[in-house]
Amino acid sequence: MAELVGRLDAWLARNRADYYARLRPGLSHAAWLDFESQLGVKLPDAFRVLYQWRDGQGDTFDSFHGNRQWMPAEDIGRVKTLMDGMIGYDFEPGWWDPNWVPFLENGAGSYLCVDVAGPEPGRLVEFWNRDHDRPEIAPSLEWWTYKFVTSLERDRWERTKVGFECVEARDGE
Template identity: 40%
Template sequence: MPTFPTLITRLDALLRQYRPAYHAALRPPVSAAAVAAFEAEFDLRLPAGLRQWLDWHDGQPPELFEALVGMYSWPSLEDMAATMRINRELLADGDFAPYWWQPAWLPFLTNGSGDHLCLDPEGTFTGRPGQLIEHWHDGPERTVVFPSLSAWLAAVVQAYEAAVVGQKRLTDEQAEDLELNSPAGFPLEFRAE
């Protein structure tokens, strides 16, 4: 598998060429001060891949509703922090069933309706740190969709590269229709109950 920075470079080139308006609207890279504040607030260290992801761009602005891929858009680090604050508070108040939310989950993608794709540094359900897990705000299904952020990004790049063949541009609707191929053995289905 290509290195994570190589995959980011490939995705950057794809977005720049085939979704130029989306690419141009992405936020600048996250600042070191913002990362330090985030890590201090949540008492954790961002995994290297997620840090590289945010060093590329700090997500998309809230007024940009188009998806990065499939149903998911890309929140900023501050938006991630807001989601974590709310869910940690609800967890602390006893409002969640077991595994509804875990304090270390990093919600790096959102569908804008309270659902997230989270990087799970602890390996909830499987014991595999670094996996990506779907969190539904109103349902107990928890699906581990990729074993790592690198595997997910490789699938994103492959989906984009397949979709742009013979295209001059990729519409926002086409980006929403992109389906990612999970590696063998995934997805893994669990329930937060």
């Protein structure tokens, strides 16, 4: 994961300098331990590597991937506490799982989450606030990051009216 984060860092610095400048500094080891303790779950090592590199994005509404923004640890803790607290009150069974840790958000209450204890711990699950399906979109954060970084390096990405998206593969790919 460290090698992927290095490639992501280089690509963002070179191709999205304004966005890159708004990334928050990474979490210190002590801040990471506090964050994980606050959440009450053991996060995958890939998540730790990502958040010790950068703690999400700062003062920008620009998207990180698709129409989603990268959440700082503080926001993750706030959202997870809120969502977990709604289980059994506002949420029917299966709507939200306390083993999900959101890290990308669309600003409308939907999240990309790491499932820390599901049938395949570490997989990424989409939580849609208005839809019942909870599709798995990647077997792990590391796999998702590999696909994302590889596409950034290979394809053409740009801001669209929806967010930051892959708009076309380059010739020969």
